[in-house]
Amino acid sequence: MYTTRIGRLFLKAYNDKFEKNYTAKGFFEKVFVPLFFDYPKYMMTAGNSPLENPKLSWEDMIKGKKPFETPEQRKERICKMIKKIESEKADASIAIGYGVTDNTAATTGQITSMALADNKDDIYFSWIGAGLGIGVTGALTILFDNSQLLLDIFEGWKYYRSYLEKNPLMKGNQINTWNGRWIEHRYSWDYEESDPTAGFNPLEPTSNGLLNLLTVSWVDVVLKIARKIPMDNMMGYLYNIGQTNTTIGFIPFKLQDIVRPNQLYEKVFGLPVFLKDRSRISKLYGTAMGLRIACQNGAIGIPAMEPKGLRAFFPTNKGVRKIACKDDEEQRITYKTYLIWILAMLNNEKLWDISCEFAKCLLNYEAGAGKARKDRTNKVNQLLDSVTSKQFIQNLIPIINDEQNIKEYENIGRVVHEMPKDNFPYFNTLIRFQYALLNK
Known part of the structure; x- marks a missing residue:
């Protein structure tokens, strides 16, 4: 009726x-x-x-x-x-x-x-x-x-x-x-x-x-x-x-939530890049669950826009899937879309710069190791493999002990400690993607 x-x-x-x-x-x-x-x-x-x-x-x-x-x-x-x-x-x-x-x-x-x-x-x-x-x-x-x-x-x-x-x-x-x-x-x-x-x-x-x-x-x-x-x-x-x-x-x-990822993509990567990528971006959004299942949440917003394949990279009790990057245009757009959707879910644009700077910090930490680089790489991998915020902070301590300037590490520890526990899997995955893309 x-x-x-x-x-x-x-x-x-x-x-x-x-x-x-x-x-x-x-x-x-x-x-x-x-x-x-x-x-x-x-x-x-x-x-x-x-x-x-x-x-x-x-x-x-x-x-x-x-x-x-x-x-x-x-x-x-x-x-x-x-x-x-x-x-x-x-x-x-x-x-x-x-x-x-x-x-x-x-x-x-x-x-x-x-x-x-x-x-x-x-x-x-x-x-x-x-x-x-x-x-x-x-x-x-x-x-x-x-x-x-x-x-x-x-x-x-x-x-x-x-x-x-x-x-x-x-x-x-x-x-x-x-x-x-x-x-x-x-x-x-x-x-x-x-x-x-x-x-x-x-x-x-x-x-x-x-x-x-x-x-x-x-x-x-x-x-x-x-x-x-x-x-x-x-x-x-x-x-x-x-x-x-x-x-x-x-x-x-929730129309303004639904359009938010596109707005962030444009803001982070620039309008020319967004206009070039937008047709392929839209094919990724909403593919993880489909509309019928998304309706079970009671509303259609950012969660319903989740791209297929991203959840496989989230930390779970069974471990963390390694993110591999290659020189491929389709993968570039897919990974950028993953990053932007995560940022939209976190609903805090500051976390983009924080995650990016911390990823650079980890790479610098590895690069300054000399012959001990493998040991430092293992510590970084252990940190990024953290399943919970508590585990993340614990795995951060061995890295802090190796460094003299610990301001960046203290900042990330505070951010992780203060954020809602449900947000940690998203934030940790954001860091890992930033790290993998910079490492490539």
């Missing part, structure tokens, strides 16, 4: 922006249905409703083996849908996101003994709201409750229809996937107001010769939203409607 709320929120914003006075039914009949369903190829599936087109495969229809329905048949189908909405109580056959009346079915839900008002507007709103969902990888759709974002999604509807008409081999019924691709493009740095589809290439060929829309990752689209809409939290409703319905629920997206 949340699709109803999103549809209502959108229509108010639409009427205000364009100085219209559409009712839910009026917008559904005059704008939504003509765009979505009054063409041979539909923009979204219509489920079990009368709007659903005949059950023919895309391959058969596009290759001409079976004819599309006629305009007269579509008109009859649309009229039947309006009549059904006006004469029957809302359920999954005429309203998007609603449950079926059979409480044993896989798509059942929201059944109650309470006498709910039979509001026809809610049904129309549910269709409008469903058309505004953002489809992301992992077979999830996100509904965001932000009026400006909804209006920008709506702006892309006409271009989806245009793409369907211009590309005979393009599959239909992918409005949510399109919305994700469109917003990721619409909120890009190089978007051109005068030529909205310039540089927009969302299609890929499939094995059967058709053209399919590429699904956008949640990180790509949410990063773009966070950059475009300056707010801390945006509520998202995550779900999937198919043969069985999946509901993740309401999840806050």
Whole structure:
């Protein structure tokens, strides 16, 4: 039923922006249905409703083996849908996101003994709201409750229809996937107001010769939203409607936290480096756990952005994995992304300089050993292999005993002692990456 709320929120914003006075039914009949369903190829599936087109495969229809329905048949189908909405109580056959009346079915839900008002507007709103969902990888759709974002999604509807008409081999019924691709493009740095589809290439060929829309990752689209809409939290409703319905629920997206790693990357390494690396950086973020698992934390923020492979370098009771560096561009970007994500998790920019200076200090300590360098290297390795903050401080003592100027070591000992224990694995890993990169 949340699709109803999103549809209502959108229509108010639409009427205000364009100085219209559409009712839910009026917008559904005059704008939504003509765009979505009054063409041979539909923009979204219509489920079990009368709007659903005949059950023919895309391959058969596009290759001409079976004819599309006629305009007269579509008109009859649309009229039947309006009549059904006006004469029957809302359920999954005429309203998007609603449950079926059979409480044993896989798509059942929201059944109650309470006498709910039979509001026809809610049904129309549910269709409008469903058309505004953002489809992301992992077979999830996100509904965001932000009026400006909804209006920008709506702006892309006409271009989806245009793409369907211009590309005979393009599959239909992918409005949510399109919305994700469109917003990721619409909120890009190089978007051109005068030529909205310039540089927009969302299609890929499939094995059967058709053209399919590429699904956008949640990180790509949410990063773009966070950059475009300056707010801390945006509520998202995550779900999937198919043969069985999946509901993740309401999840806050901490937009300013999500964009923080990119801001730090730019600040630490410079804007030119960030602009050169950003496309590959975004492919790393959010790969450690996936969106569904990240939702278990109750909110989507910096932890959900964790890059895959980083956690293997964290200190554990079983030991610490050695960090090996090589002259490789992909590894350079990956390791930089690891460093920046750790810094974002620590939420203390001062720790960047502290970790870097301490890594230099350790390298100088090793270099000043002469013939005893191996002994000093062993002490440094033992320090970096520390699993807890207490162990780290204990392993720092033998190094301090070898040095005359101990100010840097006292400073790092104080930092480690005062930081929350949960932060130590992140900070120690930050030092180890700094040390490995400088040592290379």
